[in-house]
Amino acid sequence: MSWRGALSRRLAGSPRAAAIAASGVAGWLGCAGYPTLAEPASAKRVDELTLRVPPRLAADFEAWLPSYVKQLVELPGFLGAKLLSAATPADEAPAVVFVLGGPGAGKGTQCARIVEKHGYVHLSAGDLLRAERTSGSAQGQMIDEYIREGKIVPVEVTVKLLLDAIRADGGRRFLVDGFPRNTNNLSGWQGQAGSAMRVAAVLVFDCPEEVMEERLLERGKTSGRSDDNAASIRKRFATFRDETTPVLKYYEHQGLVTTIDGTRPVDEVWADTTAFIDSLEAGWRRREEA
Ligand SMILES: Nc1ncnc2c1ncn2[C@@H]1O[C@H](COP(=O)(O)OP(=O)(O)OP(=O)(O)O)[C@@H](O)[C@H]1O
Numbered sequence: 001m002s003w004r005g006a007l008s009r010r011l012a013g014s015p016r017a018a019a020i021a022a023s024g025v026a027g028w029l030g031c032a033g034y035p036t037l038a039e040p041a042s043a044k045r046v047d048e049l050t051l052r053v054p055p056r057l058a059a060d061f062e063a064w065l066p067s068y069v070k071q072l073v074e075l076p077g078f079l080g081a082k083l084l085s086a087a088t089p090a091d092e093a094p095a096v097v098f099v100l101g102g103p104g105a106g107k108g109t110q111c112a113r114i115v116e117k118h119g120y121v122h123l124s125a126g127d128l129l130r131a132e133r134t135s136g137s138a139q140g141q142m143i144d145e146y147i148r149e150g151k152i153v154p155v156e157v158t159v160k161l162l163l164d165a166i167r168a169d170g171g172r173r174f175l176v177d178g179f180p181r182n183t184n185n186l187s188g189w190q191g192q193a194g195s196a197m198r199v200a201a202v203l204v205f206d207c208p209e210e211v212m213e214e215r216l217l218e219r220g221k222t223s224g225r226s227d228d229n230a231a232s233i234r235k236r237f238a239t240f241r242d243e244t245t246p247v248l249k250y251y252e253h254q255g256l257v258t259t260i261d262g263t264r265p266v267d268e269v270w271a272d273t274t275a276f277i278d279s280l281e282a283g284w285r286r287r288e289e290a
């Protein structure tokens with residue numbers, strides 16, 4: 001499958017910007033076994049950019065690559081690139097902070113504190129899926145198998161649970177914990193929530209696997225979770241490395257990622273976490289006052 005489109009039209013008068021954008025796209029796509037740029041636009045002739053994408057990834061790329069390219073050419077320094085649409089959804093849209101990090105990195109622990117101090121609404125994709133699993137719904141068994149295997153449930157299920165919870169709450173500031181976990185999650189979110197929500201930041205807790213494994217095995221003594229055992233933990237780590245890393249790359253390119261060292265004691269991690277939320281809020285206040 002080839003993807004081609006808005007980039008060429010948008011950059012028709014701007015060879016320099018296109019060349020920079022093309023090399024940026026190629027660099028990004030070159031990571032983690034993803035496809036590479038097939039025919040980079042030359043600095044002289046900019047009427048078409050073609051990206052070849054393997055069929056198994058075509059649907060995901062079709063949904064979110066164009067918007068990624070738009071974001072890329074809007075970065076400062078891409079002189080001459082013209083906006084086709086607003087760079088971010090309207091400020092009035094509810095703000096979402098995605099919280100990511102490997103299994104056991106401490107996402108839930110820090111989210112609970114953010115709720116208490118900063119009043120955000122915490123939605124854990126994993127918790128919503130676990131609740132749905134036991135609700136007796138037809139898809140419960142499917143979810144159970146995915147969780148046990150450390151695999152990512154198809155986004156149609158997860159995004160519906162998240163959006164139902166967001167709409168039912170009606171709040172303005174959400175922590176969405178453990179999502180988006182792969183490109184399927186990402187494209188599903190962008191397709192169904194993209195214009196109604198504003199992704200304000202992506203908060204990532206970084207922690208080595210040895211530390212996370214120790215925490216999860218300890219948690220497994222009392223959590224009752226079917227995936228807090230050595231075999232499931234190994235699979236969850238592999239899923240994080242293989243599937244979540246490209247999503248983090250995507251948001252890094254958008255300048256949305258803040259990474260916090262989650263290896264330290266809870267209070268030390270919290271000091272950085274609350275400082276981050278304070279700075280996010282301060283930025284919003286400055287924008288409102290401007
Ligand atoms: N900074 C920390 N130091 C030591 N232990 C921690 C720290 N943060 C969390 N823990 C403990 O580690 C375990 C995992 O933490 P938590 O549930 O917050 O991680 P998580 O990233 O949400 O995990 P998962 O993705 O599996 O739901 C818990 O038992 C928690 O009490």
Ligand SMILES: Nc1ccn([C@@H]2O[C@H](COP(=O)(O)O)[C@@H](O)[C@H]2O)c(=O)n1
Pocket residue numbers: 103124125126127129146147148149150151152153154158177178179180181185227236
């Ligand atoms: N976006 C997501 C999030 C989670 N899952 C499944 O749930 C398991 C547990 O997730 P935690 O965040 O609570 O650790 C995870 O391993 C997945 O099986 C999912 O499919 N999609």
